[in-house]
Amino acid sequence: xxxxxxxxxxxxxxxxxxxxxxxxxxxxxxxxxxxxxxxxxxxxxxxxxxxxxxxxxxxxxxxxxxxxxxxxxxxxxxxxxxxxxxxxxxxxxxxxxxxxxxxxxxxxxxxxxxxxxxxxxxxxxxxxxxxxxxxxxxxxxxxxxxxxxxxxxxxxxxxxxxxxxxxxxxxxxxxx
Numbered sequence: 001x002x003x004x005x006x007x008x009x010x011x012x013x014x015x016x017x018x019x020x021x022x023x024x025x026x027x028x029x030x031x032x033x034x035x036x037x038x039x040x041x042x043x044x045x046x047x048x049x050x051x052x053x054x055x056x057x058x059x060x061x062x063x064x065x066x067x068x069x070x071x072x073x074x075x076x077x078x079x080x081x082x083x084x085x086x087x088x089x090x091x092x093x094x095x096x097x098x099x100x101x102x103x104x105x106x107x108x109x110x111x112x113x114x115x116x117x118x119x120x121x122x123x124x125x126x127x128x129x130x131x132x133x134x135x136x137x138x139x140x141x142x143x144x145x146x147x148x149x150x151x152x153x154x155x156x157x158x159x160x161x162x163x164x165x166x167x168x169x170x171x172x173x174x175x176x
Contacts, residue, residue: 002036005114007046009039014047014106015099030113037114040123044107044116051103055096062089 003026013023030037069085072078117123 002038002115003030004038005043006040007043007050010043010047010103010106010110011050013110014103016102027110027113037110038117039110039114040117041119044111047103047107051096051099054099058092058096062092065089065092 005023005026009023009026011017012019013027026035026037029035065088066085069081069088073080073082073085
């Protein structure tokens with residue numbers, strides 16, 4: 001069975017979010033060969049954009065908290081707030097470093113276990129064709145219950161993690 005995952009799967013694993021255990025289970029099944037995880041190559045670098053945005057936001061919060069606590073600590077009886085501010089800002093800054101290391105480790109592990117779908121010209125053209133078709137022909141239910149106007153499968157070659165085994169090479173159908 002092929003299980004397709006994307007950027008949110010990577011973020012769940014790396015940042016140990018709500019569904020991290022379920023993601024761990026899928027990763028284990030893939031490592032054991034019970035399933036094949038398929039991940040688009042772009043899903044291995046998109047999480048860095050998310051991390052960058054979060055880090056910038058935290059840096060902004062650090063400045064706000066530091067400035068506000070500095071002002072408040074000038075008030076008689078509130079001087080200890082400066083130390084509280086330092087603890088909070090260190091926690092925010094350190095969390096970014098921890099998440100960056102975890103993301104690197106997760107992407108390394110995932111790239112060793114999953115079939116990475118490369119971002120090729122063929123894939124880009126296919127994605128553009130789907131987008132153009134979706135705008136020209138909005139999705140409507142078909143008699144089979146599908147919402148795809150054209151159900152002919154498109155087969156893209158998916159590189160498997162153990163490419164030396166010819167039996168492991170499969171074709172992954174995508175709707176086009």
